[in-house]
Amino acid sequence: MKRPISYDFIAIGGGSAGFNAARVAADLGKKVAIVDGAEELGGLCILRGCMPSKTLLYSTDVLHLAQHGKLFGLNIPSAKVDMKRLHARKKAIIGEFAEYRAKAMMQKRYDVYRAHAKFIDPHTIALSDGKLLRAERFIIGTGSKVSVPPLPGLADTPFWTSDDVLDLDFVPQSVIVLGGGIVACELSQFLSRIGSRVVQIQRSSHILKEHSPEASIVVEDAFRDEGIDLHTGTSIQSIRTTSDGGVSVTFLNSDGKKLTRRAKHLFNALGRSPNTGSLDLANAGVELQKSGRIKINQWQQTTQRHIYAGGDCCGPHDIVHLAVAQGELAARHAFGEKKLKPVDENLLLSVVFTEPPIASIGRSEAQLKAEGTPFLTASYPFDDHGKSILMEAKRGYVKVIAEPKRGRILGAEIVGPQAGELIHCFTAPLAMKATVFDLLKAPWYHPTLAEILTYPLEDIADEINGDA
Ligand SMILES: Cc1cc2nc3c(=O)[nH]c(=O)nc-3n(C[C@H](O)[C@H](O)[C@H](O)COP(=O)(O)OP(=O)(O)OC[C@H]3O[C@@H](n4cnc5c(N)ncnc54)[C@H](O)[C@@H]3O)c2cc1C
Numbered sequence: 001m002k003r004p005i006s007y008d009f010i011a012i013g014g015g016s017a018g019f020n021a022a023r024v025a026a027d028l029g030k031k032v033a034i035v036d037g038a039e040e041l042g043g044l045c046i047l048r049g050c051m052p053s054k055t056l057l058y059s060t061d062v063l064h065l066a067q068h069g070k071l072f073g074l075n076i077p078s079a080k081v082d083m084k085r086l087h088a089r090k091k092a093i094i095g096e097f098a099e100y101r102a103k104a105m106m107q108k109r110y111d112v113y114r115a116h117a118k119f120i121d122p123h124t125i126a127l128s129d130g131k132l133l134r135a136e137r138f139i140i141g142t143g144s145k146v147s148v149p150p151l152p153g154l155a156d157t158p159f160w161t162s163d164d165v166l167d168l169d170f171v172p173q174s175v176i177v178l179g180g181g182i183v184a185c186e187l188s189q190f191l192s193r194i195g196s197r198v199v200q201i202q203r204s205s206h207i208l209k210e211h212s213p214e215a216s217i218v219v220e221d222a223f224r225d226e227g228i229d230l231h232t233g234t235s236i237q238s239i240r241t242t243s244d245g246g247v248s249v250t251f252l253n254s255d256g257k258k259l260t261r262r263a264k265h266l267f268n269a270l271g272r273s274p275n276t277g278s279l280d281l282a283n284a285g286v287e288l289q290k291s292g293r294i295k296i297n298q299w300q301q302t303t304q305r306h307i308y309a310g311g312d313c314c315g316p317h318d319i320v321h322l323a324v325a326q327g328e329l330a331a332r333h334a335f336g337e338k339k340l341k342p343v344d345e346n347l348l349l350s351v352v353f354t355e356p357p358i359a360s361i362g363r364s365e366a367q368l369k370a371e372g373t374p375f376l377t378a379s380y381p382f383d384d385h386g387k388s389i390l391m392e393a394k395r396g397y398v399k400v401i402a403e404p405k406r407g408r409i410l411g412a413e414i415v416g417p418q419a420g421e422l423i424h425c426f427t428a429p430l431a432m433k434a435t436v437f438d439l440l441k442a443p444w445y446h447p448t449l450a451e452i453l454t455y456p457l458e459d460i461a462d463e464i465n466g467d468a
């Protein structure tokens with residue numbers, strides 16, 4: 001048997017979690033290897049996730065504004081997508097990001113192995129190119145893959161995944177989108193705005209079920225107004241290919257009525273599952289949760305304490321800044337850094353890049369109610385705010401949730417223009433445990449979208465002061 005090459009730290013997977021763990025370990029002076037089996041380096045976020053989707057969505061936001069030029073007193077005779085250019089722009093932008101990441105990975109500080117890894121014992125991995133590597137400590141950051149749930153007919157019907165939709169260079173005539181999660185919603189609106197006829201079918205009673213029904217309903221109304229044939233509270237009965245090469249989906253709608261929808265293409269956006277199947281984790285003594293995610297503790301350690309995990313393969317949320325934070329924490333903990341803090345669930349930040357977008361931070365009303373934690377809440381609508389009115393962006397609201405005695409901010413939810421940017425008015429205050437009174441000491445420029453936040457802050461302050 002060959003002698004393994006030895007390292008202090010090996011990252012299996014060079015995405016957001018693995019790469020950032022490797023970077024920190026190298027900063028700490030350790031001998032580090034990154035093993036990644038992908039054809040192209042960069043990870044999901046850069047290649048087929050956040051960056052391509054947001055590049056395309058920005059273009060369709062601009063397109064939508066141009067198509068509604070009349071609202072702004074503009075005469076734009078025709079505004080249409082040019083799919084070849086849109087596709088080329090996306091490829092150029094993503095190409096640059098990927099090149100930058102690949103350069104960062106190919107520095108002398110790491111050895112990079114372009115192969116798939118699997119464990120043969122708790123300290124040794126075998127690579128698909130036949131090499132053996134050994135390390136004192138590991139991080140598993142192998143990400144996630146598209147799920148194919150056991151829906152009748154799905155496995156036998158050709159379908160697109162988000163990878164295909166993000167790489168389109170033509171306008172599909174019609175698409176049935178299965179699912180109502182973030183991927184389904186962001187890309188349904190993209191498809192609809194480039195000119196496809198879109199049917200979206202979701203099992204639960206609201207889309208984006210991780211958010212409040214109140215927030216989801218704002219987006220559902222916008223989708224229906226834009227012409228998306230959206231069905232929620234459904235149960236899919238059958239999926240099949242039609243004789244003309246299209247697809248047909250039969251489902252029970254929320255009233256129990258049987259409906260069939262046909263389209264040229266099917267887009268499976270029914271979720272993602274952790275990518276751990278080929279790692280032979282049993283050989284390393286690394287256990288999985290029921291969900292298939294790798295079991296971790298607050299320091300990202302798996303059930304085999306010198307093996308850490310970060311990102312989509314362990315969750316609990318598939319969000320990039322968390323994958324980065326988990327990777328960094330794992331590497332620091334692995335090499336004994338003191339005064340570390342676990343990733344703080346009370347600061348959970350989420351942005352859905354639909355239009356209107358939804359953004360939230362911290363605890364939700366539903367969570368606080370379920371825990372029996374007392375709280376105050378106040379909200380204010382965008383249709384009564386100067387800046388959003390002049391932007392013709394009147395859907396949605398801002399909501400602040402605070403502790404009832406001192407007014408410490410516990411959470412916030414924003415649905416409406418620039419929600420993904422505005423929510424960052426709360427990130428530092430929440431991290432610093434600020435109160436509504438602290439935020440009201442700050443200046444708020446007029447006329448901005450951000451100044452809308454002062455209204456719910458003032459309402460809560462008044463309630464605590466007894467002035468309400
Ligand atoms: C369409 C879409 C849009 C998204 N948009 C956003 C967004 O706007 N904001 C946000 O926060 N999140 C977004 N996400 C989620 C985000 O992309 C992921 O949470 C994040 O990229 C996961 O990072 P990771 O490091 O866990 O995995 P990845 O980046 O997937 O990295 C895993 C790496 O491991 C490698 N690998 C796998 N198995 C092996 C093996 N056995 N051996 C060696 N290498 C292996 C893979 O090749 C890959 O490079 C989006 C996801 C999708 C699908």
Ligand SMILES: NC(=O)c1ccc[n+]([C@@H]2O[C@H](COP(=O)([O-])OP(=O)(O)OC[C@H]3O[C@@H](n4cnc5c(N)ncnc54)[C@H](O)[C@@H]3O)[C@@H](O)[C@H]2O)c1
Binds near residue numbers: 150151204209270352
């Ligand atoms: N803006 C962002 O931060 C962003 C963008 C895209 C993706 N992501 C992340 O990527 C991850 C994957 O997103 P996703 O949208 O693919 O997954 P998801 O799990 O969020 O959504 C999957 C959807 O499919 C539905 N579904 C699942 N099984 C079903 C069945 N058998 N029948 C009918 N409906 C079914 C679910 O109810 C859910 O609405 C998410 O965790 C998300 O955090 C984040």
